[in-house]
Amino acid sequence: xxxxxxxxxxxxxxxxxxxxxxxxxxxxxxxxxxxxxxxxxxxxxxxxxxxxxxxxxxxxxxxxxxxxxxxxxxxxxxxxxxxxxxxxxxxxxxxxxxxxxxxxxxxxxxxxxxxxxxxxxxxxxxxxxxxxxxxxxxxxxxxxxxxxxxxxxxxxxxxxxxxxxxxxxxxxxxxxxxxxxxxxxxxxxxxxxxxxxxxxxxxxxxxxxxxxxxxxxxxxxxxxxxxxxxxxxxxxxxxxxxxxxxxxxxxxxxxxxxxxxxxxxxxxxxxxxxxxxxxxxxxxxxxxxxxxxxxxxxxxxxxxxxxxxxxxxxxxxxxxxxxxxxxxxxxxxxxxxxxxxxxxxxxxxxxxxxxxxxxxxxxxxxxxxxxxxxxxxxxxxxxxxxxxxxxxxxxxxxxxxxxxxxxxxxxxxxxxxxxxxxxxxxxxxxxxxxxxxxxxxxxxxxxxxxxxxxxxxxxxxxxxxxxxxxxxxxxxxxxxxxxxxxx
Numbered sequence: 405x406x407x408x409x410x411x412x413x414x415x416x417x418x419x420x421x422x423x424x425x426x427x428x429x430x431x432x433x434x435x436x437x438x439x440x441x442x443x444x445x446x447x448x449x450x451x452x453x454x455x456x457x458x459x460x461x462x463x464x465x466x467x468x469x470x471x472x473x474x475x476x477x478x479x480x481x482x483x484x485x486x487x488x489x490x491x492x493x494x495x496x497x498x499x500x501x502x503x504x505x506x507x508x509x510x511x512x513x514x515x516x517x518x519x520x521x522x523x524x525x526x527x528x529x530x531x532x533x534x535x536x537x538x539x540x541x542x543x544x545x546x547x548x549x550x551x552x553x554x555x556x557x558x559x560x561x562x563x564x565x566x567x568x569x570x571x572x573x574x575x576x577x578x579x580x581x582x583x584x585x586x587x588x589x590x591x592x593x594x595x596x597x598x599x600x601x602x603x604x605x606x607x608x609x610x611x612x613x614x615x616x617x618x619x620x621x622x623x624x625x626x627x628x629x630x631x632x633x634x635x636x637x638x639x640x641x642x643x644x645x646x647x648x649x650x651x652x653x654x655x656x657x658x659x660x661x662x663x664x665x666x667x668x669x670x671x672x673x674x675x676x677x678x679x680x681x682x683x684x685x686x687x688x689x690x691x692x693x694x695x696x697x698x699x700x701x702x703x704x705x706x707x708x709x710x711x712x713x714x715x716x717x718x719x720x721x722x723x724x725x726x727x728x729x730x731x732x733x734x735x736x737x738x739x740x741x742x743x744x745x746x747x748x749x750x751x752x753x754x755x756x757x758x759x760x761x762x763x764x765x766x767x768x769x770x771x772x773x774x775x776x777x778x779x780x781x782x783x784x785x786x787x788x789x790x791x792x793x794x795x796x797x798x799x800x801x802x803x804x805x806x807x808x809x810x811x812x813x814x815x816x817x818x819x820x821x822x823x824x825x826x827x828x829x830x831x832x833x834x835x836x837x838x839x840x841x842x843x844x845x846x847x848x849x850x851x852x853x854x855x856x857x858x859x860x861x862x863x864x865x866x867x868x869x870x871x872x873x874x875x876x877x878x879x880x881x882x883x884x885x886x887x888x889x890x891x
Contacts, residue, residue, distance in 0.1 A: 405436055405497070405500060405537065405618070405619050405620075406433075406434060406435050406436055406616065406617070406618045406619075407435060407436060407437055407438065407439060407616075407617050407619075408430050408433075408435045408437075408438040408439070408465070408614060408615070408616055408617075409438075409439050409441065409578050409596060409598050409614060409615040409616075409617055410426065410438060410439070410440050410441075410598060410601040410614040410615075411440060411441040411442060411443065411472075411543075411579075411580030411581075411598035411599070411600065411601065411614075412441075412442065412443040412472065412580050412581070412583055412598070412599070412600040412601070412603055412605070413440070413443065413444055413445075413456065413600070413601055413602050413603060414443055414445065414446040414474060414600065414602075414603035414604075414605060415444065415445045415446060415452050415453075415455050415456040415459065416445075416446065416451075416452055416455050417446050417603055417604050417605065418602040418603060418604070419602050419603070419604060419612060420602075422601065422602040422612035422630065423459065423601065423602035424462075425630065426601050426602060426612070426614055426628075427460075427462050427463055429628070430463065430465055430614075431462075431463065431464045431465065433616070435465055435616065436465070436466075437465055437466040437467065437468065437495075438463065438465050438466070438467040438468070439467070439468045439470070439502070439504070439539075439541055439578055440467060440468065440469045440470060441470050441472070441541055441542070441543055441578050441579055441580035441581075441598055442470045442471055442472025442473070442474075442475060442507075442508075442542075442543030442580045442581065443472035443473065443474040443475060443543065443580060443581070443603075444456050444469060444471075444472065444475055444484075444488075445474060445475055445480065446474050447474065447477050447478060447480070448474065448475055448476060448477035448478040448479065448480020448481075448483065449478060449480070450483060453480075453483050453484070453487045454487075457487050457488075468493070468495060468502065468504055468541070469484075469488045469489075470504045470505075470506075470541050470542060470543055470580075471484050471491050471506050471507075471508050471543060472508065472543040472580060472581065473508050473509075473512065473513050473514075473515065473543065473544070473581070475508065476508040476509075476510045476511065477510075477511055478511075479510070481506075481508065481510060491505070491506035491508075492504065492505040492506055492521060492524060493505075494528060494532075496532075496535075499535060499536040499537060500535055500536065500537035500538070500539065500619075501532040501535040501537070501538055501539070502539045502540075502541065503525060503528050503529070503532075503538075503539070503540045503541070504540075504541040504542065505517065505521050505524070505525060505540075505541075505542050506518075506521060506542070507542040507543050507544040507559060508543065513557050514544075514557055514560060515542075515543060515544030515557065515559050515560070515581070516544075516559055516560040516561055517542065517559060517561055517565050522561070522564070522565070522568070525540070525565075525568065526568060526572075529568070529572040529574070530572070533572070533573075537575055537576075537619055538572070538573060538574045538575050538576075539574070539575065539576045539577075539578065540569060540574050540576070540577050540578075541577070541578040541579075542559075542579065543579065543580050543581050544557060544558065544559045544562075544579065544581050545557070545558055545559070545579045545580075545581050545582055545597055546558070546559060546562050546565065546566055546577055546579055546595055546794070547562070547566070547588060547590065547595055547793060547794065547811070547835070548792070548793075548803060548804075548807035548808035548811050549582040549584055549586045549597050549808045550584070550586060550808045550809050550811070550812035550813075551584050551607055551608045551610075551808070551809065551812075552582040552583070552584050552607055552808055553607075554805050554806070555803050555804065555805055555806065555807045555808055557581060557582070558794065558800050558803060559794075559800070560799050560800060561799065561800075562794035562800055563794035563795040563796040563797065563798055563800065563831075564796050564797065565794075566590070566593075566793075566794055566796070566833075567796040569593055570590075570591055570592070570593060573592070574593055575592070575593065575594065575619070575623065575640060576593070576594050576596065576617070576619070576623060577593060577594070577595045577596065578596050578598070578617075579595070579596070579597050579598070580597065580598050581597075582597060582607070583599055583600045583603070583605055583606060583607050583610075584597065584599055584607045584608070584610060585597060585598055585599040585613050585615065585627045585629075585634075586812075587625045587627075587636045588815070588835055588836060589638045589835070589836060590793075590833055590834070590835045591833060591834060592640070592641055594623045594625070594638055596615060596617065596625055598613070598614060598615050599611075599612065599613040599614070599627070599629075600612060600613070601613070601614045610629070611629040611630050611631065611632070612629070612630060613627055613628055613629040613630075614627075614628055615627050615628070616628065619640075621639070621640060622637050622638060622639055622640060623637065623638050623640055624636070624637040625637070650865040650866045650867040650868060651865060651866040652863060652864075652865050652866075653747050653748075653782075653783070653864045653865060653866060654688040654689065654747055654748060654864050655685065655686065655687045655688050655689075655861060655862070655863050655864070656687060656688065656689045656690075656691055656785075656823075656861070656862040656864070657682050657685060657687040657689070657690045657691070657859060657860070657861055657862075658691050658693060658823050658825075658841060658843045658859060658860040658861075658862060659678075659682075659690065659691070659692050659693070659825075659843060659846045659859040659860075660692065660693040660694055660695060660721070660789070660824075660825025660826075660843035660844070660845065660846065660859075661694075661695045661721075661825065661828055661843070661844065661845030661846055661847070661848045661850075661851065662675060662692070662695065662696055662697075662708070662711075662712075662845075662846050662847050662848065663695055663696075663697065663698040663723065663845065663847065663848035663850070664696060664697050664698065664704055664707050664708040664711060664712075664847075665697060665698035665699065665701075665703075665704045665707065666703070666704075666707065667698065668849065669698050669848060669849050669850065670698060670847060670848065670849075671847045671848070671849055671857065671876075672847070673877070674846065674847040674857045674876040674877055675711065675846065675847035675876070677876055677877050677878075677879070678846050678847065678857070678859055678874075678876040678877075679711075679714065681874060681876075681879045682714075682859070683714075685861065687861075689717065689748075689750075690714060690715065690716045690717070691716070691717045691750075691787055691823055692712075692716050692717065692718045692719070692825075693719060693721070693787060693788070693789055693823055693824055693825025693843050694718075694719050694720050694721025694722075694723075694724060694756070694788075694789030694825045694826070695721035695722070695723045695724060695789070695825065695845075695848070696708050696712070696718065696720070696721070696723075696724050696733075696737070697723060697724055697729070698723055698848070699723060699726060699727055699729070700723065700724055700725055700726045700727040700728050700729015700730065700732055700733070701727055701728060701729075701732075702728060702732060705729070705732045705733075705735070705736045706736075708736065708737075709736045709737075712737075717740070717743065717750065717752060717787065718737045718738070718739060718752075719739070719752050719753060719754060719755075719787050719788055719789055719825075720733050720739070720754055720756050720789065721756060721789040721825060721826070722756050722757075722760065722761045722763075722789070724756070725756050725758055726758070726759050730758050739752065739754065740752060741772075742776060742779075744779060744781060745781070746781065746782070747781070747782055747783060748781060748782070748783040748784070748785060748864070749776070749779045749781035749783070749784050749785070750785050750786075750787060751772075751773060751776045751784070751785070751786050751787070752787045752788075753765060753769060753773075753786065753787065753788040754788075755788040755789050755790040755804060756789060756790075761801065762805055763788075763789060763790030763791075763802070763803075763804045763805060763826070764804060764805040764806055765788070765804060765806055765810050766806065770806075770809065770810065770813060773786070773810075773813065773814070773817070774813070774817065777817040777818075777819065783820050783821070783864060784819050784820050784821070785819070785820060785821040785822070785823065786814060786819055786821070786822045786823070787822075787823045788804075788822075788823075788824055789824065789825050789826055790802055790803065790804045790807075790824060790826050791803050791804065791807070791824050791826045791827060791842060792804060792807050792810060792811045792814070792822060792824060792840055793811070793831070793833055793835065793840050793842075795826075795827040795829050795831050795842055796829060796831065797829050797852045797853075798827045798828075798829060798852065801827075802826035802827040811835070814838055815835060815836040815837070815838050818836075818837050818838070818890070819838050820837075820838065820839065820869075820889070821838070821839050821840075821841065821862065821864075821869070822838060822839070822840045822841070823841055823842075823843070823862075824840065824841070824842045824843070825842065825843045826842070827842065827852070828844055828845045828848070828850060828851040828852050828853070829842065829844055829851070829852045829853050830842060830843060830844040830853060830855075830858060830860060830873045830884060831884075832860075832871045832884040832885050834885075834887050837890045839869055839871075839887055841860060841862060841871055841884070843858075843859060843860050844857065844858045844859070844860075844873070845857055846858070846859050846876055847876060855873065855875055855882055856875050856876065856877060856878075857875070857876035857877065858873045858874055858875050858876055858882075859873070859874055859876065860872065860873055860874070860884070861874060864889075865889075866889075867888065867889055868886055868887060868888050868889055869886070869887045869889060870883075870886050871883075871884040871885055871886075871887075872884060
């Protein structure tokens with residue numbers, strides 16, 4: 405099958421030549437149908453909808469319209485329903501299903517899939533398990549997008565939505581919103597963002613563009629900028645691992661959220677049991693991804709230094725540098741920028757800002773990451789506190805402010821492993837060839853995991869990476885996944 409993916413037309417603020425050329429290309433192609441992922445109009449006004457619908461009458465292909473945040477301004481979603489139809493819907497073919505849904509919060513730029521829509525999506529996916537190709541469309545972006553500035557409009561519940569899509573074997577997600585085209589493969593899911601087809605609102609001086617997506621045994625995404633074509637293609641299913649007989653290279657224990665203090669927030673029993681278990685695991689490296697103490701006070705750092713005598717690599721979390729912590733962290737714990745061996749090179753990043761939960765890396769540090777990527781080591785790992793990918797059971801407060809640009813560069817540079825420690829919930833996802841692993845709280849009572857407080861083991865073999873979560877109190881194991889290495 406072949407579809408066109410367009411977005412963010414923003415009538416009436418259009419470049420008419422771009423609109424007409426795009427419609428002509430689509431009409432003269434063998435595309436089966438078109439999906440518009442939102443922001444059909446700019447302010448949600450009646451005259452804008454009238455102009456947009458009249459202009460799209462030139463299109464000779466079937467089209468699905470998905471509402472965007474601009475469509476919902478000024479009670480615009482009612483006009484959307486009057487002119488176009490339901491906000492959520494399903495298009496079925498013999499071997500495919502397209503599920504489209506509303507992610508708009510009226511008069512806000514931020515988005516979410518509401519509880520009712522989430523349950524509807526779950527039931528709809530469950531009812532179409534027999535379809536070979538499953539496509540889901542909504543306006544707001546599921547994962548951070550590069551070259552789009554500060555990360556602030558990812559779906560509030562993108563972690564839960566992503567988890568649902570992966571569980572039900574969705575092949576393709578189509579988004580708009582950020583006015584910049586981008587393609588990632590995350591596990592078996594191809595995530596495609598469209599640029600703006602004809603709006604004057606382009607980013608980075610970019611040209612208007614749209615995507616043509618062809619699905620057979622592969623998913624091929626072609627982005628048509630005027631005067632330029634970019635293509636990406638992916639196998640529809642990742643290669644499964646059946647033989648795990650491979651040379652083991654090293655073991656990393658990843659912890660976060662110890663939150664050491666004298667209050668009941670710090671679960672001392674969990675902490676002691678966890679480190680007793682860690683001592684039996686013979687790790688080559690122990691990495692602490694931040695929030696060592698509950699608050700950056702001298703008494704907490706004194707206590708933490710007493711408990712954390714095992715050789716550990718540390719990066720700070722927001723709790724570590726609030727109050728006096730900005731000065732106490734380097735006094736009590738060594739922060740090194742890199743650690744290099746023949747088998748593995750680590751780059752440690754401070755993603756925290758004083759007295760703020762918002763994380764950022766910045767352009768200067770990004771340049772140093774690029775230099776780090778040239779180190780001649782077999783395996784490269786980046787360690788920081790804040791998240792690069794959405795985490796289930798959380799509202800996306802933990803994403804880096806510049807997550808779009810950082811994630812893009814780390815995948816482009818083919819960094820093997822990224823370790824993070826925000827949001828108090830474990831997660832492990834492979835995006836492109838980079839595995840991103842988040843650690844739960846090891847001993848803090850503020851955690852979101854039904855499995856309980858935990859830490860991660862990352863076993864790196866010559867041919868694959870094996871990630872497990874270990875319960876802090878009991879030591880029971882939960883496998884997060886096994887991923888084949890690209891060497």
